[in-house]
Amino acid sequence: MKRWTPMLVSLLWSICAVAYDDGRPNTPEDGFYWQPDKSGTGFALDVLGIERVFGAGYLYTRAGQPVFVTFGGPLQAIPGGWRVTGDLVRTENGQCLGNTTNCPYRAPTAAIVGQISLDFTAPNVVRVLAQTQADGVIAFDLVRQSTGTIGESLLGEWDALVDQAPAQGVYFLGEKLQIRAFDRFTISGRGEVHTYSGCVTFAEGRRDCSTLAVDGSSVVESGQQHFRIAVKAPDGKIARVYDFRRAVASGALTRSFDGDAYDCAREYTNADTCVAAKQPIRFVAYRSASRAYAETGAGTQ
Structure with a gap:
C-alpha cells in the first residue's frame, strides 16, 4: 500500500474543512469576551439559542470615563460562522448601587450612538466592527476565555x-x-x-x-x-x-x-x-x- 504524502494529506484535510463549512457554523458561546493582552475592556454576551444575542459592553471614553453600552440582534448564518448586527445604545442616569433609601430605582436614559456588527469566526472568537458618532469605525477581535479554569x-x-x-x-x-x-x-x-x-x-x-x-x-x-x-x-x-x-x-x-x-x-x-x-x-x-x-x-x- 502506498503511503500518502504530507502534501496530499494536507490537501484532503483542506477539502474536508471546506466541505464541512457549507454554511453550517458552530454555535456561539455565552460569556465574557475581551482581548487577553489588553484586559479591562470587553463585552458580556448572552446567546439565546441560535436566535438572538444580547450584549453589554464595559468601555471608556477618550477621557477615561466609563461607558455602559448595550446591543442586540438576530443571529444570521454566514460561511464559517454567525453574524449579529444592531444599534449600539449608550445608557446613563440609571439606578445606583445601594439600598432603596439611598438608591431608589430610576429608569436609565438611552440613546443610539452608532451601529455594531459581530462576526463569530469560531464558537468563542468574535470580530467586532463598530461605527460610532464620536470615534468613527473601529475593528477589533475578542476571545471568550474560560469563566472558570x-x-x-x-x-x-x-x-x-x-x-x-x-x-x-x-x-x-x-x-x-x-x-x-x-x-x-x-x-x-x-x-x-x-x-x-x-x-x-x-x-x-x-x-x-x-x-x-x-x-x-x-x-x-x-x-x-x-x-x-x-x-x-x-x-x-x-x-x-x-x-x-x-x-x-x-x-x-x-x-x-x-x-x-x-x-x-x-x-x-x-x-x-x-x-x-x-x-x-x-x-x-x-x-x-x-x-x-x-x-x-x-x-x-
Missing part, C-alpha cells in the same frame, strides 16, 4: 490529527473527539483535580458515538498544570493519549491546540504508564463544534 475550555468537539510517521510509517491519524462533561474537585495536599468525559464520534456534528470513549484528568499541584485525554476501548484498554500541557500554559484554549500524542496500542489501562513507555508523537487539534453543542446537542454543530 483553563480546563473548561476543552469542552467541545475537536478534530485531532496525529503525525504518526516516526512510529507507524503512515503520515497521519485523524479522529473526532467530543469532550462533553467537566468536573472539578480538590484532593487534600495535591490541589485541584479536573476530570473529563466524552467519546469519539463518527462525523462532524454527530452526537452518536463509536465504541471509543474519551476521558481524562488534570492535576494542579504547586501551580503546575498537567492535562491528558485518553481514548479508550470498551474493555478499558487505551488506544491513544493526548498530552497538551505545554499548549495550555499561556491561557485558555480557543480555536486549536497541539502537543504530544502517544500510541498506546491497547496495551495499557493507565495513561501515565503508557506515556512513560511510549515515544511522543506530535499532534494538532482544531475546534469543530462548540461547548454548548458537545454538552447538550442544542443548536447547530
Whole structure:
C-alpha cells in the first residue's frame, strides 16, 4: 500500500474543512469576551439559542470615563460562522448601587450612538466592527476565555490529527473527539483535580458515538498544570493519549491546540504508564463544534 504524502494529506484535510463549512457554523458561546493582552475592556454576551444575542459592553471614553453600552440582534448564518448586527445604545442616569433609601430605582436614559456588527469566526472568537458618532469605525477581535479554569475550555468537539510517521510509517491519524462533561474537585495536599468525559464520534456534528470513549484528568499541584485525554476501548484498554500541557500554559484554549500524542496500542489501562513507555508523537487539534453543542446537542454543530 502506498503511503500518502504530507502534501496530499494536507490537501484532503483542506477539502474536508471546506466541505464541512457549507454554511453550517458552530454555535456561539455565552460569556465574557475581551482581548487577553489588553484586559479591562470587553463585552458580556448572552446567546439565546441560535436566535438572538444580547450584549453589554464595559468601555471608556477618550477621557477615561466609563461607558455602559448595550446591543442586540438576530443571529444570521454566514460561511464559517454567525453574524449579529444592531444599534449600539449608550445608557446613563440609571439606578445606583445601594439600598432603596439611598438608591431608589430610576429608569436609565438611552440613546443610539452608532451601529455594531459581530462576526463569530469560531464558537468563542468574535470580530467586532463598530461605527460610532464620536470615534468613527473601529475593528477589533475578542476571545471568550474560560469563566472558570483553563480546563473548561476543552469542552467541545475537536478534530485531532496525529503525525504518526516516526512510529507507524503512515503520515497521519485523524479522529473526532467530543469532550462533553467537566468536573472539578480538590484532593487534600495535591490541589485541584479536573476530570473529563466524552467519546469519539463518527462525523462532524454527530452526537452518536463509536465504541471509543474519551476521558481524562488534570492535576494542579504547586501551580503546575498537567492535562491528558485518553481514548479508550470498551474493555478499558487505551488506544491513544493526548498530552497538551505545554499548549495550555499561556491561557485558555480557543480555536486549536497541539502537543504530544502517544500510541498506546491497547496495551495499557493507565495513561501515565503508557506515556512513560511510549515515544511522543506530535499532534494538532482544531475546534469543530462548540461547548454548548458537545454538552447538550442544542443548536447547530
